[in-house]
Amino acid sequence: MSTDFDQLVYDLAPRKFSWKGNLWVAILVVIILVGSYSYVQQVRQGLVITDMRDYALWGVYISNFVFFVAISLVGSLITAILRLSGIKWSTPLTRIAEIIAVAAIIMAGVTIIIDMGRPDRMLNLFMHGRLQSPIIWDVIVITTYLVISVLLLYYPLLPDFSILKRHAPESARVRKWYSGLSLNWVGNSEQRRIYSRSIKALSILIIPVAFAIHTVTAWLFETTYRPGWDSTNFGPYFIAGAFVAGAGAVVAVMYVLRKTYRLENYITDFHFNKMGKTLVLLCLIYLYFNINEYLIPTYKSTEEEAVHLQSLFTGQYATLFWTAIIGGLVLPVIILLFPQGRKPLPLFLVSIAVVVGAWWKRYIIVVPTLSHPFLPIQGVPESWRHYSPTWMEWSITFATLAAALLIITLLVRFLPIIPIHETSEERGLVDAAQTK
Amino acid sequence: MQNNLENDNKSRRKFLDKGLKIGVLAAAGSVALAKVFGYRLDEGAEETVELMSTDGTLMQVLSSQIESVPEKKIDYNPREGFPNRKFVMVVDLAKCRNAKKCQSSCNKNHYITGDNAWIKIYKMQDNEKSAPYWQPTLCQHCDEPPCVKVCPVDATFKRRDGIVLIDNNRCIGCRFCMAACPYSVRIFNWSDPWQGEKAESIPYSPDYSGVPAQKGTVDKCDFCPHMIDKGEMPHCVSACPNDVFSFGDLYEDTVTNGSGQSFQLSKLLKDRAGYRLMENLGTAPSVYYLPPSNRVIDFEEGLDNYTEFKSVEKSEGI
Numbered sequence: 030m031s032t033d034f035d036q037l038v039y040d041l042a043p044r045k046f047s048w049k050g051n052l053w054v055a056i057l058v059v060i061i062l063v064g065s066y067s068y069v070q071q072v073r074q075g076l077v078i079t080d081m082r083d084y085a086l087w088g089v090y091i092s093n094f095v096f097f098v099a100i101s102l103v104g105s106l107i108t109a110i111l112r113l114s115g116i117k118w119s120t121p122l123t124r125i126a127e128i129i130a131v132a133a134i135i136m137a138g139v140t141i142i143i144d145m146g147r148p149d150r151m152l153n154l155f156m157h158g159r160l161q162s163p164i165i166w167d168v169i170v171i172t173t174y175l176v177i178s179v180l181l182l183y184y185p186l187l188p189d190f191s192i193l194k195r196h197a198p199e200s201a202r203v204r205k206w207y208s209g210l211s212l213n214w215v216g217n218s219e220q221r222r223i224y225s226r227s228i229k230a231l232s233i234l235i236i237p238v239a240f241a242i243h244t245v246t247a248w249l250f251e252t253t254y255r256p257g258w259d260s261t262n263f264g265p266y267f268i269a270g271a272f273v274a275g276a277g278a279v280v281a282v283m284y285v286l287r288k289t290y291r292l293e294n295y296i297t298d299f300h301f302n303k304m305g306k307t308l309v310l311l312c313l314i315y316l317y318f319n320i321n322e323y324l325i326p327t328y329k330s331t332e333e334e335a336v337h338l339q340s341l342f343t344g345q346y347a348t349l350f351w352t353a354i355i356g357g358l359v360l361p362v363i364i365l366l367f368p369q370g371r372k373p374l375p376l377f378l379v380s381i382a383v384v385v386g387a388w389w390k391r392y393i394i395v396v397p398t399l400s401h402p403f404l405p406i407q408g409v410p411e412s413w414r415h416y417s418p419t420w421m422e423w424s425i426t427f428a429t430l431a432a433a434l435l436i437i438t439l440l441v442r443f444l445p446i447i448p449i450h451e452t453s454e455e456r457g458l459v460d461a462a463q464t465k
Numbered sequence: 466m467q468n469n470l471e472n473d474n475k476s477r478r479k480f481l482d483k484g485l486k487i488g489v490l491a492a493a494g495s496v497a498l499a500k501v502f503g504y505r506l507d508e509g510a511e512e513t514v515e516l517m518s519t520d521g522t523l524m525q526v527l528s529s530q531i532e533s534v535p536e537k538k539i540d541y542n543p544r545e546g547f548p549n550r551k552f553v554m555v556v557d558l559a560k561c562r563n564a565k566k567c568q569s570s571c572n573k574n575h576y577i578t579g580d581n582a583w584i585k586i587y588k589m590q591d592n593e594k595s596a597p598y599w600q601p602t603l604c605q606h607c608d609e610p611p612c613v614k615v616c617p618v619d620a621t622f623k624r625r626d627g628i629v630l631i632d633n634n635r636c637i638g639c640r641f642c643m644a645a646c647p648y649s650v651r652i653f654n655w656s657d658p659w660q661g662e663k664a665e666s667i668p669y670s671p672d673y674s675g676v677p678a679q680k681g682t683v684d685k686c687d688f689c690p691h692m693i694d695k696g697e698m699p700h701c702v703s704a705c706p707n708d709v710f711s712f713g714d715l716y717e718d719t720v721t722n723g724s725g726q727s728f729q730l731s732k733l734l735k736d737r738a739g740y741r742l743m744e745n746l747g748t749a750p751s752v753y754y755l756p757p758s759n760r761v762i763d764f765e766e767g768l769d770n771y772t773e774f775k776s777v778e779k780s781e782g783i
Contacts (some may be wrong), residue, residue: 146681147640
């Protein structure tokens, strides 16, 4: 006897990978292995395997870290801000957003450890931590955000786990896992009360913490004197940019999942249209902060700022800078203003441009500033004036990106990408097995 | 030359004696305080000691009167520093001709094997019309050190005697201090800094930076507490052939240069219009500069020695 509910579970329950899925996982694992080899070399030889030196003292690792933190903010945007505003259309996207957020924040933590000269002394952060250092603030808010994000991923899954333990087309062992993870969810009124209250509480809680993680990340730069970082605009500027990057990531992932799992009935053109509009709004806000960030220092052109800005506008970093601004921000706005641009495929392509642009934008924020210190660069090898990441640095960076994708992939393998319970309630479907 | 050197040594002692004397005066007042300085008194046991009060009056005190002071070095803690001292340096830009002796001496004595020296002599020119000059730049040992502020694990710290040091056993290598320092004086050990048997066998203390240096941690100029402890001048000060550097104590209001000439700090800074680097940032450095006016030696003489892309002789062969 096939009911609508069974059909829903059949559509949305996690499935074993096809050969394509397995190939994808294999590729990611290979990238991670190559990166791990480089990292072992880095631990043995030191950070000398990178192209960072005393002037370019931070490089692609730190910009990658900022990127991950930025991406992770989307969890709060879609699950919390949209949920609390009573927006219903975002329901099918909440889990995707939360999965991305968890993967990104885990990899943000890993990436910052990769950048450390002495990862073996990581515990010093807890044993000797000093509250006046922005790094300690970062440690505190990122761990908090990780915990809340995991809970915000997990709680809404409880009813889904309960459904899956009965209906999932999986082996007995996996179903046992679902059963355990469902924490005896039966859906009685008491459970529902606790369930909705905790999700609401977490949704409220995650917003200030999300703002804090990226504001503190901005402060890592802002608390220094360096031209290009010495800006009071950095906090909101980073947050605005983070929402752009995160929304882009959600669009990209939802497009791929919809195609792979044939979810056209659940993630519809309507959702893409809505996400496209959201992305335009977010891009415009970010553009506004960019104008503040670059126009006013250009207007004043103090000696140090002028050197820095010149390198961005017309100098060494001009190509990257303008590609990131125009390709990753201005063009997406223009394309997405047209309804045709918000159809799934064009929006997917735009979202890729947005995410790639966002990654390079972080590079542009981190690297150029370091090549313009207050005192001239003298008495060091010529190569120290320029920074271009070595292949080992790239391989480690790509490994972290691959690891984030692998976490997303594995979560997608075992979790329903679209909340089954919430969707069934919205559609007024009842689990026959449970009501019996 | 030899004579000169001896003179140097004597005058250095004199400079440090002074500090000692004020210390002894304090000691006479309070036994508790005396303990702190006790270790410095053991040499002059049976004699009278000349003391100077804070208003400059000299007096003779029997050393037997201060005998009760314990002999051991009890209260010295590398994180606290030398009690009742506040070290300052004055760099006279009018005298610098980029001889780089400060740099090579520093490199050798700190066993620096990397490509970046802790003290650098910058070729500076503030604008097209003003004269170029050489600017020796070392850690400014700021009183409001931005590096200490941002260190997440208290690895870099500010001592009571004004010195900013790094505990390389604690540093996690995040390099935030390097990003925070506006003077670009911090260097990182990107690879394993093999400094030779001798350096590697010296027991580590933050008091003697970079010896031995550790991979993945930050190093910088330490103002040579290991030399101060021996009653000697920092390496750069004594190595400079032109007396560019003077080192001393803010509380004594005295600085002494490599040839042993002492100056009253406040007067020197007033007469020569001393200034500090990037005063506007509020970092309050302990290093003062005297402007490069009325040059003793032509700027151009230094150009022969100028290597834009290379640091000087490293500590090879030690």
